[in-house]
Amino acid sequence: MFARLSAKAIVLAAGIALVFFGVGLIGLGIATSLEPFVGAAWADAIAGALFLLPPLIWAIAVISARPARPAPQADAGARQIMAAIIAALAKETPWIAVVGAGLAGVANLFLARNKNRK
Structure with a gap:
């Protein structure tokens, strides 16, 4: 081969x-x-x-x-994307895991902000 x-x-x-x-x-x-x-x-x-x-x-x-691209719809955009993400989170992921991950990320930011990088 x-x-x-x-x-x-x-x-x-x-x-x-x-x-x-x-x-x-x-x-x-x-x-x-x-x-x-x-x-x-x-x-x-x-x-x-x-x-x-x-x-x-x-x-x-x-x-x-090439044919022209279709004009984007007025209601399409970030709101629909965020709604889809939140809907997927609500269906698939336990909320306690999402909140815990967010809190862990925020705590990591606060704890690592004053450390010297070598």
Whole structure:
């Protein structure tokens, strides 16, 4: 099992390396072919733009094509969440345990406030 997992990890790493260096070498080739016409700096900028703009345009198109989120209801919010928490506590947890935990937390805060931290 460990051997199969290791083999898959090695194949995945090799694939990622091939994609990384392949894209880099394609960009280098484009920049090198454009260099006699526009100079080194502009060739690098054009090659970078060729790799940057298509995914950027795709991402903008996907984000703008999403449907709008529904407007939140006026009565939704913190009150409903607190009501749900209190209802869950009332159903599931004994109140003495909740009060005891709260008192223990408050006592811990008061007892630990003046101690030096080392």
